Amino acid sequence: MILDWETFLTFVPLLVQGAVTTIELTVLVTIFGFLIALPVALARNSESRAARAFARSFIFFFRGAPILAVLFLLYYGLPQIPGIKDSFLWHLIARPMPIAVLALSLNSAGFLAEIFALALRNVAVGDIEAARAFGFSRVQTFLRFALPGAARLCMRPYGNELVFVLKGTAAVNFITITDLIGAANQIYFNTFDPITPLLVAGAIYLVFALLIVTTVRYMERKLSPWLFLKAALKEAKA
Amino acid sequence: MDWSLFLPGATGWGDELAAGLWLTLRLGLASVLIGTGLGLLAALGELSRSRILSHGLAAYNVVMRSVPELLVILLLYYGLAFLIMALLRPFGIDSFIEVSPFWAGTLALSLIHAAYASEVFRGAFQAIPKGQVEAGLAFGMSRFLVFRRIKWPVAFRLSLGALANLLMTTFKNTPLVSAIGLQDLIRAAGDAGQNTKLYFQFFIASLIIYLAIAALMQIFQMRAETSLYAHLRRGPSA
Numbered sequence: 001m002i003l004d005w006e007t008f009l010t011f012v013p014l015l016v017q018g019a020v021t022t023i024e025l026t027v028l029v030t031i032f033g034f035l036i037a038l039p040v041a042l043a044r045n046s047e048s049r050a051a052r053a054f055a056r057s058f059i060f061f062f063r064g065a066p067i068l069a070v071l072f073l074l075y076y077g078l079p080q081i082p083g084i085k086d087s088f089l090w091h092l093i094a095r096p097m098p099i100a101v102l103a104l105s106l107n108s109a110g111f112l113a114e115i116f117a118l119a120l121r122n123v124a125v126g127d128i129e130a131a132r133a134f135g136f137s138r139v140q141t142f143l144r145f146a147l148p149g150a151a152r153l154c155m156r157p158y159g160n161e162l163v164f165v166l167k168g169t170a171a172v173n174f175i176t177i178t179d180l181i182g183a184a185n186q187i188y189f190n191t192f193d194p195i196t197p198l199l200v201a202g203a204i205y206l207v208f209a210l211l212i213v214t215t216v217r218y219m220e221r222k223l224s225p226w227l228f229l230k231a232a233l234k235e236a237k238a
Numbered sequence: 239m240d241w242s243l244f245l246p247g248a249t250g251w252g253d254e255l256a257a258g259l260w261l262t263l264r265l266g267l268a269s270v271l272i273g274t275g276l277g278l279l280a281a282l283g284e285l286s287r288s289r290i291l292s293h294g295l296a297a298y299n300v301v302m303r304s305v306p307e308l309l310v311i312l313l314l315y316y317g318l319a320f321l322i323m324a325l326l327r328p329f330g331i332d333s334f335i336e337v338s339p340f341w342a343g344t345l346a347l348s349l350i351h352a353a354y355a356s357e358v359f360r361g362a363f364q365a366i367p368k369g370q371v372e373a374g375l376a377f378g379m380s381r382f383l384v385f386r387r388i389k390w391p392v393a394f395r396l397s398l399g400a401l402a403n404l405l406m407t408t409f410k411n412t413p414l415v416s417a418i419g420l421q422d423l424i425r426a427a428g429d430a431g432q433n434t435k436l437y438f439q440f441f442i443a444s445l446i447i448y449l450a451i452a453a454l455m456q457i458f459q460m461r462a463e464t465s466l467y468a469h470l471r472r473g474p475s476a
Contacts, residue, residue, distance in 0.1 A: 064406070068424055069445045070415040076431060077438035163304060170306035174417070181309050194316035202305045202313070204265030209304030 008196060011187045015197070018183025019204055024210070025100065025169040025179065030162060032105035037112035044117035055113065062110025067171045071103040075175045100172045105128060108165050120146060121152035152224045159216030163209050180204060243434060244443065251430035251440070257350035258426030259447060265340065265422065266409040272313035273408065274401065276348060277355025284360050295356065307411045310350055315342040315418045343415035351408045358400040362393035395466050402459035406452055422445060 044055035062070070075096070082088050092097060123146050131141040173182050184197035189198075221228050246253035276416045302310070316381045326335070365391055374384040413424040413471075427444035430435035 060452075064410075064449045065445050066410040066413045066424070066448055068416075069441060069448055072324070072424065072428065073438070073441040073445060076334040076428075077441050080436070125326055167304075167306040170308040171414075173308065180395065181306065181312070184309075185312070188316070196310060198313045198317070200310055202301075205306060205309065206301060206304045 007191060008187075008200075011183075011190070011197070012024035014183045014186060015180070015200065015204075018178055018180040020181075021172075021178065022166070022180045022205075023208070025104065025172060025177075026162075026166050028101045029104040029108055029165050029169065032101060033108035036105055037116055040109060040113035041116035041120060044113060045120055047218075055117070058189065059110050059114050060197055062107050063105075063114070067168050068109050068174060069105065070107055071100065071171055071175060073139065074103050075099050083227055096172070096175045096177050100169075100177060104165070104168055104171070107120035107168065108161065110162070111161050113160070115154050116150065119150035122153055148223070152220075155216060155220040155223060159213055159220075162212045166205070166208055166212060171192060172220045243430075243436065243439070244319040248472075251426070251434075254421075254426045254430060255423065255440075255443070259420055259425040260342075260410075261421060262412050262423040263413060265344055265347070265420070266412050269345045269351055269412075270405050270408050272344065272348035272353050274404075276352035276363075280352055280356035280358050281363060284356060285363055295362035295440050299353045299357060302350055307350055308417060311343055311414055311418060314346045314349075315339060318342060318345075338353070339415070339418040339420050343412075343418060343420055345376055347408055347411055348417075350411070351404060354404050354407070355401065358397045358404065359393060362396040363389060366392050398462060398466060399459070402455065406455055409451060410448070440449025 040055050040058050043051040045054055047054075064066055066075070078084060078099075079094070085094075093102065127145050127149060128141060128177070131145045132138075136144065169179060170181050178186065180201045181198075184201040187197035188194040242250055243253050244255070254369070277349070280298070281296050284292045286292060315337060321337050322335050322337075323333075326332075370388050371384055372393070372476060374388045375381075379387070412422060416422055416425040416428075423444050427440040428437075431440040
C-alpha cells in the first residue's frame with residue numbers, strides 16, 4: 001500500500017501549500033517572539049522589584065505550560081470573556097492564524113527572554129563602563145555596546161530556540177490550520193498511505209531546521225569572527 | 239464560578255480530569271524512563287570506537303531534534319501498524335493490526351527524549367577528567383568497574399541539570415498524544431469544555447496543573463542538586 005510516485009506527484013501542490021504555511025508561521029513567530037521577549041528580558045534585569053517579579057512569572061508561566069494548553073486557552077477560551085467580541089481587537093485576532101501566532105510567540109518569548117536576559121547580564125562590565133566613561137548616553141550604551149555584545153553571546157541558544165519554534169508550529173494542526181503535517185495527513189486520508197507523506201514532510205522539516213542552524217552559524221561567524229580564527233587559519237594552511 | 243464542575247461524579251468533571259492527569263503522568267514518566275535509558279546507551283554508542291555506530295547515532299540525533307514531535311507520534315502510530323502488517327503478509331497473515339496508542343505515544347516520546355538525553359550524556363562523559371579514568375585503570379579496575387565507580391557517578395552529576403530540563407520538555411510534549419486519540423489531561427479538559435461551554439475555566443485548570451507539575455520538578459531538581467553537589471558547597475560544614 002506504499003504510494004507510487006505518480007500518485008504522489010499529484011499531491012505536491014498540497015505539500016507546497018502546507019510548507020508555505022509552516023514557513024509563514026515560523027517567520028511570524030520568530031519576529032513576534034523577539035519583540036515580546038526583549039522587553040521581558042530587560043524587565044528581568046531591571047532594578048525594579050515589581051518588573052523583575054513580572055518577568056520571572058512570565059518566564060515561568062510560558063516555559064512551564066505546554067504549547068497546546070496555551071493555544072487551546074486562547075482559541076477556545078478567549079471568546080468566553082464577556083465583552084471581548086464587541087472590541088476592536090477581537091476582529092483583528094478572531095481567526096485561527098493570529099491566535100496561533102500569538103500563542104506560539106508567547107511560548108517562544110518565555111524561553112527567549114531568559115536567554116536574552118542571561119546574555120545581557122554577561123556582557124563584559126568593562127565594555128559598559130568604558131562606554132559610559134566616554135560619554136555615551138545610557139540608550140546609546142545599550143544600543144551600541146550591550147545589545148551587540150549580548151547578541152554575540154546568545155547566538156547558539158537562540159539558534160536552538162528557532163528550531164524549537166519551527167517544531168512548535170506543528171501544534172496549529174489542532175486548531176484547523178493545515179501546515180506541512182496537516183498536508184501529509186490529508187494525503188494519507190486520500191491514499192491510505194500514511195508513511196510516504198509523513199516521511200516526505202519529515203525530510204522537509206529537516207531541511208528547514210538545517211537551514212536555520214546554518215544561518216545562525218553564519219551569523220555567529222559574522223558577529224564574532226575571532227572565535228573562528230583558529231579554524232580559518234587551519235583551513236588556509238591545508 | 240461553579241466549583242462543583244470540578245468535583246467527581248455524574249455532573250462534575252473531576253473524575254475525567256483526574257483520569258486524564260493519571261494518563262499524562264504515566265505517559266510522561268514511562269517516556270522519560272525509557273528515553274533516558276536509551277539516551278545513555280546511545281551516548282555510549284556515540285563514544286564507541288565504531289565509526290558507523292557513532293555517525294549513525296549522531297545522524298539520528300539531528301533528525302529527531304529537527305522534526306516536530308507530532309510528526310514522530312503520527313508516524314509511529316500509523317507506521318508501526320503498517321510495518322507489522324507488511325511483515326506478516328508474506329506469512330499469509332492478512333489481518334488488520336492496531337497498535338496501542340499509549341505505547342505508540344510512549345515510544346515516540348521516548349525516542350525523542352533519547353535523542354536529547356544522549357547529547358547530554360555524551361557531553362558529560364567527555365567532560366570527565368581523563369586522569370580519573372586512567373587512575374582507575376592503573377589500580378587494576380576492570381572497564382566495567384571504572385564505568386560504575388568513576389565515569390557514571392561523575393557523568394550523572396554533570397548531566398543532572400540538563401536531564402531535569404528534558405524531563406520538563408517531555409512532560410510538555412505529552413498533550414500532543416491527544417492527536418492519536420489518547421484521553422490525556424488536555425483532552426479531558428477539552429471534552430469538559432465542549433460539554434459545558436466553559437472552555438476557559440477548564441483550560442485554565444489544566445494549565446494550573448501543568449504548571450504545578452513543572453514547579454514540583456524544579457523543586458525536586460534544586461533538592462537533588464544540593465544533595466549531589468554537597469561536596470562543592472562552600473561555607474562552614476557541620
